[in-house]
Amino acid sequence: MSEVKIEFSIIGDDFFPEEITKLLGIQPTEAYCIDDEFLGGSEKSIPMKRKETCWRIETDYAETIDVEFELRKIYNLIKDKADILKMIQNKFCTTCKFVIVIYFSDNPILGIDRDIIKFAAEIDAEFQFDTYI
Template identity: 35%
Template sequence: MNKTNVKVSLRIMGDRYNTKEITDSLNIIPSESWNRDDPIRNSGKKRSYTAWIYSLDSVETLDVYGQAKKLEELFLPKVEKLEILKQKYNLDISIDFVIIIENQETPAIYFEETFIKFAAKIGARFDLDTYVN
């Protein structure tokens, strides 16, 4: 029997920048990265922006904040570096949530003050995608 899953990622986007510099500065290896104009699989299309993405594994849970907290704990010590990189390359930062709802088990979606302050410090937006199976 499938259970509801939540995946959380921190996505750094910009026009053209060195993704290796992000990796080296944060001392975190991304789950995925690409450069603007890279091909998108076999679609014949190209990427419209450069991205550095760190994703937590998808987890069976009914608590979105629990996953958000893990991302906060990893990146909170790197806020200053993120701010510098964001300024240097005119980057956008997004905290992305992918919620796959199984068996009508809807998770709680809420954010504590510490997480909101963390997101505000790095100027992140939230992107929540939900899928109901």
């Protein structure tokens, strides 16, 4: 089976991730601020600085061929928060993004249901696919 992970990120330059957590009532999987230091590179040993501020929720990797099933896990957390997400975008000049990460071993089902597409359009979110063989 393929492995699939879904991420939903709010990305910008100047906001406090803690404020996003409070507004959405959801604890992020990861959050960081612009210029925060971290260890990067292939061996996670090179000192680097973040180029953006980010608030992110994500699923764990799941062995599945059904990408939409995993995407619904994130969608179900935020589907009733469109107005808050739009307010966050307007107030903090942020971008929302769904990232679908797939490690292929089988041919996954790559479909996104109409209600998820409508929601993404409503909050002006992008979709990104990261695929690996």
